[in-house]
Amino acid sequence: MAKIKLSEISTLPPGKLEKDAIKTATAQIVYELDELQNLLYAQHKWSVLIVLQGMDASGKDGLIRDVLGQMNPLGVKVQPFKAPTEEEMDHDFLWRIHRYAPAKGMIQVFNRSHYEDVLVQRVHKWVDSDTIKARMKAINDFEKLLAEHNNTRILKFYLHVSRKEQAERLKERTEDPRKMWKYNDKDIEEAKLWKHYEKAYEDVFRNCNDIPWIIVPADQNWYKEYLVAKTLRDMLKGLKMKYPMLKR
């Protein structure tokens, strides 16, 4: 992937789009997704992995609720990845990830992912740069394993918010009683490392395998939801799935 400067990419929807029209379009896409997911499950040939990354408050949880969570829960699983447990630390960093790889017919959403091991760990200098390089290579190999050996289609979304938008959302968490549960002192500390995270993400994008990252302008939820839903819909349609014939 070519070099990307996040600061040069807009976090806003393209100017010509109208919010109401887009929201209607999204509703239609979500409706289509329901049928496509049913087909994916029934055909039992492909699997889908959706990787969600982004700064704190970039809207990952909301996206899961409002778009990905709308499909039949029988065929959709969501797995959040937080700081590794002691048991997980006793293994290579992909060990805990691999067990949640999607089975055939399934859509698996990673709320944060194996990329944290080349992001947060790098920003805090818990590992050296050689380790980061080696991990990046291991991640690229690992994703190829899923893609080539289990028909896994991988969508990697970076939810791209501005620093200003993030600050507002974090502030909201201190003020809105319905959002206070999300507040964490640590987020304020992490937010100060913005430039370091930006750099770490840019390196991830540049060093990634041929499964591309999709940068999602995410200051406006309606556009973020539309773009993710549309990307997923288009990918699933491209699989040209068919219901299996009756086995006799």
Add this chain to the structure above:
Amino acid sequence: MAKIKLSEISTLPPGKLEKDAIKTATAQIVYELDELQNLLYAQHKWSVLIVLQGMDASGKDGLIRDVLGQMNPLGVKVQPFKAPTEEEMDHDFLWRIHRYAPAKGMIQVFNRSHYEDVLVQRVHKWVDSDTIKARMKAINDFEKLLAEHNNTRILKFYLHVSRKEQAERLKERTEDPRKMWKYNDKDIEEAKLWKHYEKAYEDVFRNCNDIPWIIVPADQNWYKEYLVAKTLRDMLKGLKMKYPMLKR
């Protein structure tokens, strides 16, 4: 690894060795292994993966019982891999393997392994040769992941028996009441595919990463046990492990 012709490698111990002297040496090594394994567990830095492959009746089970099973079970785990379950088939072929990768401080024995997916599946032509090549690459990457990202030292043993010895052992299973439980019609069918398995193994050896296969002449149990125990002992000693200091 250079090209290996299994039919040109002896399945017998080197001529100059004396069975009794070797058995005494093995007992001494097994004694040392006990202490080394304790150190491995206590230091909690390295992990060990022992991969056992070989034709049917090449003596994998006996080796596990008589050598590897002599260590403290707290720090040694054995995992057999048989035909994959339906759930496992819904994932990439390394998914079921990865969850049994050794944690830090542990010795993990694989009784058969991820290599079955490029052996039995190839011999029976369940997958095409491109898939075999892609799997071999994935295996090499996977082992590097364990080695580089979890300090896993991998020992890959091929228990090398002659076709004649195998035939005798399979026959014994039909005659010795203590061994009849091991008898399986399918083994006789598989034994007929000897040449195909030999070729598949030779390709595995040739296409392997820089973690070498160790060919163990295995017609004589006493020599097989000695060589495996000695290899493990030497590897563990080479780690120059130390008991951790008291943390204050």
